[in-house]
Protein backbone atom coordinates (compact mmCIF):
# COMPACT_ATOMS: atom_id res chain seq x y z
CA UNK A 1 0.00 0.00 0.00
CA UNK A 2 1.43 3.39 -0.90
CA UNK A 3 1.95 6.32 1.48
CA UNK A 4 -0.85 8.42 -0.05
CA UNK A 5 -3.41 5.67 0.57
CA UNK A 6 -2.13 5.10 4.09
CA UNK A 7 -2.46 8.85 4.76
CA UNK A 8 -6.12 8.83 3.63
CA UNK A 9 -6.91 5.89 5.90
CA UNK A 10 -5.16 7.58 8.82
CA UNK A 11 -7.04 10.82 8.15
CA UNK A 12 -10.28 8.83 8.35
CA UNK A 13 -9.27 7.30 11.67
CA UNK A 14 -8.18 10.70 13.04
CA UNK A 15 -11.54 12.30 12.14
CA UNK A 16 -14.59 12.28 14.38
CA UNK A 17 -17.40 11.16 12.06
CA UNK A 18 -18.22 7.66 10.89
CA UNK A 19 -16.11 5.67 8.47
CA UNK A 20 -18.72 4.95 5.82
CA UNK A 21 -18.38 2.04 3.39
CA UNK A 22 -20.74 2.06 0.40
CA UNK A 23 -21.01 -1.11 -1.64
CA UNK A 24 -22.59 -2.15 -4.94
CA UNK A 25 -22.97 -5.34 -6.97
CA UNK A 26 -19.20 -5.43 -7.69
CA UNK A 27 -18.38 -6.59 -4.14
CA UNK A 28 -20.57 -9.66 -4.64
CA UNK A 29 -19.30 -10.44 -8.15
CA UNK A 30 -16.50 -12.52 -6.61
CA UNK A 31 -19.16 -14.56 -4.80
CA UNK A 32 -20.60 -15.46 -8.20
CA UNK A 33 -23.59 -13.09 -8.20
CA UNK A 34 -23.85 -11.37 -11.59
CA UNK A 35 -23.86 -7.56 -11.67
CA UNK A 36 -26.42 -5.77 -13.83
CA UNK A 37 -23.85 -4.97 -16.52
CA UNK A 38 -23.23 -8.44 -18.00
CA UNK A 39 -25.22 -10.60 -20.43
CA UNK A 40 -26.15 -13.00 -17.58
CA UNK A 41 -28.65 -10.47 -16.26
CA UNK A 42 -31.15 -10.81 -19.12
CA UNK A 43 -34.49 -12.55 -18.57
CA UNK A 44 -36.82 -13.98 -21.17
CA UNK A 45 -40.60 -13.74 -21.01
CA UNK A 46 -42.24 -15.40 -24.04
CA UNK A 47 -40.14 -14.21 -26.95
CA UNK A 48 -39.06 -10.93 -25.30
CA UNK A 49 -35.67 -10.42 -23.62
CA UNK A 50 -35.81 -8.05 -20.68
CA UNK A 51 -32.94 -6.12 -19.16
CA UNK A 52 -32.87 -6.00 -15.33
CA UNK A 53 -33.66 -2.29 -15.49
CA UNK A 54 -36.98 -3.22 -17.12
CA UNK A 55 -37.76 -6.17 -14.82
CA UNK A 56 -36.91 -4.30 -11.60
CA UNK A 57 -39.73 -1.79 -11.96
CA UNK A 58 -43.15 -1.24 -10.47
CA UNK A 59 -44.43 -0.94 -14.03
CA UNK A 60 -43.29 -4.49 -14.90
CA UNK A 61 -44.68 -5.83 -11.61
CA UNK A 62 -48.08 -4.26 -12.30
CA UNK A 63 -48.14 -5.71 -15.81
CA UNK A 64 -46.74 -9.20 -15.08
CA UNK A 65 -46.46 -9.85 -11.32
CA UNK A 66 -45.86 -13.58 -11.68
CA UNK A 67 -43.01 -13.11 -14.17
CA UNK A 68 -41.40 -10.51 -11.93
CA UNK A 69 -41.72 -12.88 -8.95
CA UNK A 70 -40.22 -15.76 -10.99
CA UNK A 71 -37.26 -13.52 -11.81
CA UNK A 72 -36.81 -12.55 -8.14
CA UNK A 73 -37.16 -16.12 -6.90
CA UNK A 74 -34.53 -17.21 -9.41
CA UNK A 75 -32.19 -14.33 -8.40
CA UNK A 76 -32.86 -15.14 -4.75
CA UNK A 77 -31.79 -18.74 -5.27
CA UNK A 78 -28.54 -17.49 -6.90
CA UNK A 79 -27.96 -15.25 -3.85
CA UNK A 80 -28.79 -18.02 -1.33
CA UNK A 81 -26.29 -20.38 -2.96
CA UNK A 82 -23.52 -17.75 -2.93
CA UNK A 83 -21.13 -17.40 -0.01
CA UNK A 84 -19.54 -14.22 1.41
CA UNK A 85 -16.10 -13.59 -0.08
CA UNK A 86 -12.93 -12.12 1.50
CA UNK A 87 -14.11 -8.55 0.83
CA UNK A 88 -17.38 -9.15 2.75
CA UNK A 89 -15.42 -10.78 5.58
CA UNK A 90 -13.00 -7.84 5.71
CA UNK A 91 -15.95 -5.51 6.35
CA UNK A 92 -17.10 -7.68 9.24
CA UNK A 93 -13.63 -7.37 10.73
CA UNK A 94 -13.74 -3.61 10.21
CA UNK A 95 -17.10 -3.25 11.94
CA UNK A 96 -15.83 -5.26 14.92
CA UNK A 97 -12.76 -3.01 15.19
CA UNK A 98 -14.55 0.33 14.73
CA UNK A 99 -17.84 -0.35 16.54
CA UNK A 100 -20.12 2.69 16.30
CA UNK A 101 -17.72 4.51 14.00
CA UNK A 102 -18.52 1.96 11.28
CA UNK A 103 -21.41 2.34 8.87
CA UNK A 104 -22.19 0.23 5.82
CA UNK A 105 -24.50 1.56 3.11
CA UNK A 106 -25.21 -1.19 0.60
CA UNK A 107 -27.11 -1.25 -2.66
CA UNK A 108 -26.95 -5.00 -2.69
CA UNK A 109 -30.12 -6.96 -2.11
CA UNK A 110 -28.27 -10.28 -1.77
CA UNK A 111 -28.02 -10.17 2.05
CA UNK A 112 -24.36 -11.29 1.93
CA UNK A 113 -23.11 -8.53 4.24
CA UNK A 114 -25.51 -9.66 6.98
CA UNK A 115 -24.82 -13.35 6.33
CA UNK A 116 -21.09 -12.59 6.61
CA UNK A 117 -21.66 -11.02 10.05
CA UNK A 118 -22.20 -7.26 9.68
CA UNK A 119 -24.97 -6.10 12.02
CA UNK A 120 -28.37 -4.91 10.89
CA UNK A 121 -28.02 -1.80 13.05
CA UNK A 122 -24.95 -0.61 11.14
CA UNK A 123 -25.97 -1.86 7.68
CA UNK A 124 -28.32 0.31 5.66
CA UNK A 125 -29.80 -1.86 2.89
CA UNK A 126 -30.85 1.09 0.77
CA UNK A 127 -32.29 -1.07 -2.03
CA UNK A 128 -33.86 -3.71 0.23
CA UNK A 129 -33.19 -7.42 0.63
CA UNK A 130 -34.26 -10.14 -1.80
CA UNK A 131 -34.98 -12.51 1.11
CA UNK A 132 -37.88 -10.33 2.27
CA UNK A 133 -41.29 -9.37 1.00
CA UNK A 134 -43.91 -6.88 2.07
CA UNK A 135 -47.48 -5.79 1.35
CA UNK A 136 -47.42 -2.48 -0.49
CA UNK A 137 -45.28 0.11 1.28
CA UNK A 138 -46.29 -0.91 4.78
CA UNK A 139 -43.09 -1.35 6.86
CA UNK A 140 -44.93 -3.47 9.46
CA UNK A 141 -45.71 -6.07 6.79
CA UNK A 142 -42.02 -6.73 6.11
CA UNK A 143 -41.20 -10.43 6.57
CA UNK A 144 -38.89 -13.13 5.20
CA UNK A 145 -39.90 -14.97 2.04
CA UNK A 146 -41.58 -18.13 3.44
CA UNK A 147 -39.22 -21.08 3.89
CA UNK A 148 -41.65 -23.30 1.99
CA UNK A 149 -40.87 -21.35 -1.20
CA UNK A 150 -37.54 -23.16 -1.28
CA UNK A 151 -34.23 -21.92 -2.61
CA UNK A 152 -34.01 -23.89 -5.83
CA UNK A 153 -35.72 -21.81 -8.43
CA UNK A 154 -34.23 -22.61 -11.80
CA UNK A 155 -34.56 -19.99 -14.53
CA UNK A 156 -37.37 -21.96 -16.19
CA UNK A 157 -39.33 -22.99 -13.07
CA UNK A 158 -43.06 -22.34 -13.54
CA UNK A 159 -45.00 -20.27 -11.05
CA UNK A 160 -47.12 -22.72 -9.04
CA UNK A 161 -50.43 -22.38 -7.19
CA UNK A 162 -48.52 -23.10 -3.98
CA UNK A 163 -46.09 -20.23 -4.65
CA UNK A 164 -49.02 -17.95 -5.45
CA UNK A 165 -50.59 -18.74 -2.06
CA UNK A 166 -47.31 -18.39 -0.15
CA UNK A 167 -46.58 -15.01 -1.70
CA UNK A 168 -49.99 -13.53 -0.95
CA UNK A 169 -50.72 -10.91 1.66
CA UNK A 170 -52.49 -11.89 4.85
CA UNK A 171 -55.62 -10.16 3.60
CA UNK A 172 -56.03 -12.81 0.89
CA UNK A 173 -56.07 -11.86 -2.78
CA UNK A 174 -53.23 -9.31 -3.04
CA UNK A 175 -49.71 -10.42 -3.96
CA UNK A 176 -46.99 -9.41 -1.57
CA UNK A 177 -44.08 -7.79 -3.37
CA UNK A 178 -40.33 -8.32 -3.16
CA UNK A 179 -38.75 -5.96 -0.62
CA UNK A 180 -36.55 -4.15 -3.10
CA UNK A 181 -36.46 -0.60 -4.36
CA UNK A 182 -37.38 -0.62 -8.03
CA UNK A 183 -35.87 1.69 -10.62
CA UNK A 184 -39.12 3.68 -10.98
CA UNK A 185 -39.60 4.16 -7.22
CA UNK A 186 -38.33 6.70 -4.69
CA UNK A 187 -36.19 6.22 -1.60
CA UNK A 188 -37.67 6.80 1.84
CA UNK A 189 -36.43 6.63 5.41
CA UNK A 190 -38.69 3.97 6.89
CA UNK A 191 -37.86 1.25 4.38
CA UNK A 192 -34.56 2.38 2.85
CA UNK A 193 -32.77 4.76 5.29
CA UNK A 194 -32.69 7.69 2.87
CA UNK A 195 -32.20 10.60 5.29
CA UNK A 196 -29.91 8.56 7.55
CA UNK A 197 -27.63 7.85 4.59
CA UNK A 198 -27.46 11.53 3.65
CA UNK A 199 -26.71 12.44 7.28
CA UNK A 200 -23.89 9.89 7.33
CA UNK A 201 -22.43 11.42 4.15
CA UNK A 202 -22.49 14.87 5.74
CA UNK A 203 -20.57 13.62 8.76
CA UNK A 204 -18.30 10.94 7.25
CA UNK A 205 -14.62 11.10 8.21
CA UNK A 206 -13.87 8.76 5.31
CA UNK A 207 -15.96 7.23 2.52
CA UNK A 208 -14.90 3.95 0.91
CA UNK A 209 -16.90 3.14 -2.23
CA UNK A 210 -16.71 -0.41 -3.60
CA UNK A 211 -18.03 -1.98 -6.81
CA UNK A 212 -20.73 0.40 -7.97
CA UNK A 213 -21.25 1.98 -11.38
CA UNK A 214 -23.02 5.10 -10.09
CA UNK A 215 -26.29 4.44 -11.91
CA UNK A 216 -28.51 4.98 -8.87
CA UNK A 217 -29.56 8.16 -7.11
CA UNK A 218 -28.84 7.94 -3.38
CA UNK A 219 -25.30 6.54 -3.78
CA UNK A 220 -24.52 9.38 -6.18
CA UNK A 221 -25.84 11.89 -3.62
CA UNK A 222 -23.67 10.31 -0.91
CA UNK A 223 -20.60 10.51 -3.17
CA UNK A 224 -21.36 14.10 -4.18
CA UNK A 225 -21.81 15.27 -0.57
CA UNK A 226 -18.52 13.74 0.53
CA UNK A 227 -16.73 15.14 -2.54
CA UNK A 228 -18.20 18.59 -1.92
CA UNK A 229 -16.98 18.50 1.69
CA UNK A 230 -13.51 17.47 0.54
CA UNK A 231 -13.54 14.59 3.02
CA UNK A 232 -11.27 11.61 2.29
CA UNK A 233 -12.71 9.23 -0.31
CA UNK A 234 -11.32 5.93 -1.60
CA UNK A 235 -12.96 4.18 -4.55
CA UNK A 236 -12.36 0.54 -5.45
CA UNK A 237 -13.83 -0.50 -8.79
CA UNK A 238 -12.92 -2.57 -11.78
CA UNK A 239 -13.88 0.22 -14.18
CA UNK A 240 -13.86 3.99 -13.91
CA UNK A 241 -17.16 5.44 -12.70
CA UNK A 242 -18.57 8.78 -11.50
CA UNK A 243 -17.20 7.86 -8.05
CA UNK A 244 -13.68 7.31 -9.38
CA UNK A 245 -13.93 10.74 -11.00
CA UNK A 246 -14.95 12.31 -7.65
CA UNK A 247 -11.94 10.66 -6.03
CA UNK A 248 -9.52 11.64 -8.76
CA UNK A 249 -10.65 15.27 -8.67
CA UNK A 250 -10.26 15.50 -4.89
CA UNK A 251 -7.02 16.40 -3.12
CA UNK A 252 -7.99 13.74 -0.56
CA UNK A 253 -9.20 11.00 -2.91
CA UNK A 254 -7.84 7.79 -4.41
CA UNK A 255 -9.13 5.46 -7.11
CA UNK A 256 -7.91 1.88 -6.88
CA UNK A 257 -8.77 0.15 -10.13
CA UNK A 258 -9.23 -3.59 -9.68
CA UNK A 259 -11.23 -6.03 -7.63
CA UNK A 260 -12.63 -5.62 -4.13
CA UNK A 261 -10.94 -8.87 -3.05
CA UNK A 262 -7.55 -7.52 -4.08
CA UNK A 263 -7.73 -3.99 -2.66
CA UNK A 264 -10.04 -4.08 0.35
CA UNK A 265 -8.44 -6.61 2.76
CA UNK A 266 -5.06 -4.77 3.01
CA UNK A 267 -6.87 -1.47 3.65
CA UNK A 268 -8.97 -3.06 6.38
CA UNK A 269 -5.85 -4.59 7.89
CA UNK A 270 -4.32 -1.12 8.17
CA UNK A 271 -7.48 0.40 9.66
CA UNK A 272 -7.85 -2.43 12.19
CA UNK A 273 -4.21 -2.17 13.25
CA UNK A 274 -4.44 1.58 13.81
CA UNK A 275 -8.01 1.96 15.13
Ligand code: NAD
Pocket residue numbers: 023024025026027028029030033034035036037107108109110111127210211212213214215216236237238239241258259260261
Ligand atom coordinates in the same frame (compact mmCIF):
# COMPACT_ATOMS: atom_id res chain seq x y z
P1 NAD B 1 -23.75 -2.33 -11.35
O1 NAD B 1 -23.98 -3.69 -11.89
O2 NAD B 1 -24.36 -1.16 -12.02
O3 NAD B 1 -22.16 -2.04 -11.32
C1 NAD B 1 -21.22 -2.91 -10.75
C2 NAD B 1 -19.87 -2.24 -10.73
O4 NAD B 1 -18.96 -3.10 -10.06
C3 NAD B 1 -19.27 -1.97 -12.12
O5 NAD B 1 -18.81 -0.63 -12.15
C4 NAD B 1 -18.10 -2.96 -12.22
O6 NAD B 1 -17.00 -2.41 -12.92
C5 NAD B 1 -17.74 -3.16 -10.77
N1 NAD B 1 -17.16 -4.47 -10.47
C6 NAD B 1 -17.44 -5.68 -11.02
N2 NAD B 1 -16.73 -6.66 -10.43
C7 NAD B 1 -16.00 -6.06 -9.45
C8 NAD B 1 -15.08 -6.52 -8.47
N3 NAD B 1 -14.77 -7.83 -8.38
N4 NAD B 1 -14.51 -5.64 -7.63
C9 NAD B 1 -14.81 -4.31 -7.73
N5 NAD B 1 -15.67 -3.80 -8.64
C10 NAD B 1 -16.26 -4.66 -9.48
O7 NAD B 1 -24.18 -2.40 -9.83
P2 NAD B 1 -24.61 -1.26 -8.81
O8 NAD B 1 -23.82 -0.04 -9.06
O9 NAD B 1 -24.62 -1.90 -7.46
O10 NAD B 1 -26.11 -0.81 -9.11
C11 NAD B 1 -27.09 -1.42 -9.85
C12 NAD B 1 -28.29 -1.96 -9.08
O11 NAD B 1 -28.11 -3.33 -9.13
C13 NAD B 1 -28.46 -1.68 -7.62
O12 NAD B 1 -29.76 -1.20 -7.44
C14 NAD B 1 -28.37 -3.05 -6.92
O13 NAD B 1 -29.36 -3.15 -5.94
C15 NAD B 1 -28.63 -4.01 -8.02
N6 NAD B 1 -27.91 -5.31 -8.00
C16 NAD B 1 -27.60 -5.93 -6.84
C17 NAD B 1 -26.93 -7.14 -6.89
C18 NAD B 1 -26.63 -7.83 -5.59
O14 NAD B 1 -27.35 -7.66 -4.62
N7 NAD B 1 -25.53 -8.59 -5.52
C19 NAD B 1 -26.55 -7.71 -8.10
C20 NAD B 1 -26.88 -7.04 -9.27
C21 NAD B 1 -27.56 -5.82 -9.21
